Amino acid sequence: MAIHIALQLERPILLEGDAGVGKTQVAKTLAEIENTELIRLQCYEGLDAAAAIYEWNYQRQLLSIRASADSGASPDAIESRIFSREFLLERPLLRAIQQERRPVLLIDEIDRADEEFEAFLLEVLSDFQITIPELGTIFATSKPIVVLTANGTRDLSDALRRRCIYSHVPYPDRGTELAILKVRGPELSPHLAGQIVGFVQSIRKEDLEKKPGIAETLDWAAALAGLGLKDLTDDPVALQASLVALLKTEADQAAMPGEVVQRLAGVAG
Numbered sequence: 444m445a446i447h448i449a450l451q452l453e454r455p456i457l458l459e460g461d462a463g464v465g466k467t468q469v470a471k472t473l474a475e476i477e478n479t480e481l482i483r484l485q486c487y488e489g490l491d492a493a494a495a496i497y498e499w500n501y502q503r504q505l506l507s508i509r510a511s512a513d514s515g516a517s518p519d520a521i522e523s524r525i526f527s528r529e530f531l532l533e534r535p536l537l538r539a540i541q542q543e544r545r546p547v548l549l550i551d552e553i554d555r556a557d558e559e560f561e562a563f564l565l566e567v568l569s570d571f572q573i574t575i576p577e578l579g580t581i582f583a584t585s586k587p588i589v590v591l592t593a594n595g596t597r598d599l600s601d602a603l604r605r606r607c608i609y610s611h612v613p614y615p616d617r618g619t620e621l622a623i624l625k626v627r628g629p630e631l632s633p634h635l636a637g638q639i640v641g642f643v644q645s646i647r648k649e650d651l652e653k654k655p656g657i658a659e660t661l662d663w664a665a666a667l668a669g670l671g672l673k674d675l676t677d678d679p680v681a682l683q684a685s686l687v688a689l690l691k692t693e694a695d696q697a698a699m700p701g702e703v704v705q706r707l708a709g710v711a712g
Contacts, residue, residue: 445610455589460612463656470549470590480546484535486556496536526577540583548587554596568606641711651695663689675708
């Protein structure tokens with residue numbers, strides 16, 4: 444419903460939830476459904492406008508200045524030329540608003556960026572326009588479908604949240620995860636697929652630093668298939684060793700000794 448409302452109102456959608464629950468996949472799937480381009484901006488600490496919106500091609504500008512000076516061009520003519528669209532490097536946000544066919548703009552892990560960066564987004568998310576001092580305001584050719592994801596690393600500003608439709612993405616229930624596994628791992632038998640989902644659903648209830656997401660479920664299923672296991676109880680040693688695809692910290696692997704793994708495997712299904 445949140446996605447439907449966001450599309451109808453042409454508003455950004457903010458998907459918040461633990462890492463690995465499929466938030467990024469929502470944007471990829473939307474791009475496939477809409478048969479359009481996916482433009483991704485991966486956020487990180489220190490991200491600024493030059494990396495996200497635009498910057499000038501300084502090397503080409505210097506070469507043009509030297510060439511124009513040698514030809515006797517006036518300073519005003521040189522300045523006008525080097526600050527034209529020819530020398531502008533488009534980054535994801537600027538590129539997204541200039542597509543003829545509206546793309547899906549994925550702003551991934553927005554909570555990893557600094558609070559200051561959110562201010563750069565407000566103009567884009569409010570009016571779908573970007574102001575470049577040397578060129579003026581560039582208005583959107585078409586409004587992109589904007590998907591923002593957040594893992595809860597830090598609180599997002601009220602101003603950013605106000606501009607978005609919000610949805611919290613939880614870990615999938617058993618039926619949903621089993622349906623995903625059947626699509627992504629059709630070679631698995633229904634029995635083993637049910638065991639895998641049951642095991643993962645149980646292990647998420649344990650006290651872990653990093654609970655396995657859907658991506659880990661799929662990796663673990665592929666690992667088990669590669670090992671030739673038909674049942675989780677067939678080979679305890681191989682099962683224990685395969686957890687490297689499911690548990691991603693040393694502490695979590697240590698917290699799942701053989702007896703616990705065997706207990707969970709015995710009741711999975």
